[in-house]
Amino acid sequence: MRVALFVPCYVDQINPEVGVSVVRVLRRLGVDVTYPEGQTCCGQPAFNSGFFDEARSVGRRFLDVFERERFDYIVCPSGSCTTMVSHYYPFIFKDLPDERERSETLGQRVREFSDFLVNVMGVKDLGARLEGRAVFHTGCHQRRELGVLEEPRELLASVDELELVGWENEELCCGFGGTFAVKMPDVSTAMADEKIKALQKSGADTLISGDSSCLMHLKGRLRRTGHDTRVLHLAQVLDSGKAG
Amino acid sequence: METEKPARRRETEDRRNEGIASGVEGFNERARRAVNDQQLHDSIELFTHKSVAGRNAVLNALPEAPELRERAYRIKQETMANLDRYLEQMADAVEARGGNVFFATDGEDAVRYIGDLAREKGAKVITKSKSMATEEIELNRRLEEDYSDLGLEIVETDLGEWIAQLAGDTPSHIVGPILHMNRKRITEVLSRTAGEELPPDVEALGSFARRRLREKFVTADIGITGANFGVAETGTVATITNEGNARLVTSVPPVHVVVMGIEKLVPRFTDLSVFVRLLARSGTGQKLTVYTNFITGPRGEGELDGAEEFHLILMDNGRSKLLGTEFEEALYCIRCGACLNVCPVYRQTGGHAYGSTYSGPIGAVITPLLKGQGEAKDLPHASSLCGACWEACPVGIPLHDLLLKLRNQQVEEGLAGKAQEIAFKGFESTMKRPVLYRISSRAGRLAQKPLKKDRPLPGPLGAWTGSRDLPPLAEKSFRELWKEGI
Structure with a gap:
């Protein structure tokens, strides 16, 4: 199982210990964890404020970074940032067929941490x-x-x-x-x-x-x-x- | 106990009062007053808690509720796609039954029609049952002002609306218009009207109201109602109430006028079986309200009751411009109030903070849509986008997504303000370039070193630290820890 970590920007900057715990828990389950270093933010702050162009621009970069290698799943310790990618990327890319398809495909593999543990790994x-x-x-x-x-x-x-x-x-x-x-x-x-x-x-x-x-x-x-x-x-x- | 605040703290608060460079004003000021009003908070909690509990109980007992919600959405979608045709069908059906139909472009049109009708009939007393459409166009005030020579007495007959009218107040909730008043206040208002001290118990107050309103019911020349639904196929208007006042408003006076928003239409009579089941359950937690009336035109031959004359005003007032746009779903609303009851923002502020006829999530959506964004720029931001409204909506309107689209529209139309534009341009360039992101993260860590806890911070940071501690940036970011090896 090859997993890419999607670490929200505020976890990266303010609560890095949360990301560290995610890595340790996943490794203990035998998951091969990678952290794509080009990642920054999913764009949600701009999106929530109505700045969709800026969110799309940051979102495109997110797609690029996480599409660079093939991962089985992308795991994120945040329901909110997971939703931004899985639900709201298709929403902001609605009229752009290429990005829309890319975000829908990628979105299916982005899983919130507990969802991944229970429903993918079958661990409780x-x-x-x-x-x-x-x-x-x-x-x-x-x-x-x-x-x-x-x-x-x-x-x-x-x-x-x-x-x-x-x-x-x-x-x-x-x-x-x-x-x-x-x-x-x-x-x-x-x-x-x-x-x-x-x-x-x-x-x-x-x-x-x-x-x-x-x-x-x-x-x-x-x-x-x-x-x-x-x-x-x-x-x-x-x-x-x-x-x- | 209030003590003198240190000068610095005052400065911070002043800055916060400016609306944090985001162009958000109005709602914030009203909300701040509401948040600090304990009596208001208690009243709202009592009402919303009871409504939500009741709604959950009756909807959980209805296994087909999710399917009904889906059907309601589809019916409204189909209605809006063919609204012109259905409106024509409704008008034809009403006219075939001997009723009159008037298409009102806006509130002014509707007021003029009713005012001219009152003049023609020599009307003195008008009774009304609860109607948000007439609140929306401020019908009472405008009739009294524009037709002052008629000396009209316009009486609201829904108990809550009547008390609001007597108090010179406006409704603060679609279903519970005076939920912001407690019993003490209601007793004061009714005692003033009675000219004597009434005891503060429900029985005594109710009996006074009943006596006083009965006098109005029997002397009214015109009765005005809204419409919960209008059926295109039959021309039927449905009113759904608990007090029975709508029956007295529609059957005693010789003339009945309906003011109906054009979005209240459903195509077929059988569609009501979907909506009536959802409306009472979502609004008040009842399976059915006490009175569900279907009125089709004036009194027919051989019929025992009903008005001699029936006038249907189909009012647009900004609605049709939403048809076929990304905001069309806002027209699917059946005004049940469920989204207000579950909204954590509404539950803190009450309805008056929204500064508009419609409050809560649906108000934050339709007010800027009907009146224009410039009139209610702050409302789309009066939400944490938690989605409780969407979850509660019996028609499945994605209210929080519509709020997001409204925020986006503000940005596109240049209404978001320079400060935000610059901030999010900066956000975009930083987040697109990992190098810049890393540099700003280091800069942030350096900059936070000299910060002291009690020092007022500029802009959004100040708005945060006014009431909450700000977490410091970590010594090392996750990416640095990852590079070092976890």
């Missing part, structure tokens, strides 16, 4: 161990466009000493929304506060998600309001309790 138990009581936040793209809901929970259910609990209104968005977080800061923050209220009520000491962008938002608000809740990406949890 990675032998990880993490003590704590956790809630899982499903990013909106992962929930609605990808429909990958059960996979992260199945993976977390096999983590030793980790108790996964439910929380109120867990389907609600965290309020990040890309540039929304800075264009509508008050509403965005109020949305984060609602998640944090539910998190507190659940009694969880750990917040886990498959999207580092949601986590960056919630963590930023948690720390600002004096909460020390542990915040982890799914890959870090699945990589924990393992030597080397």
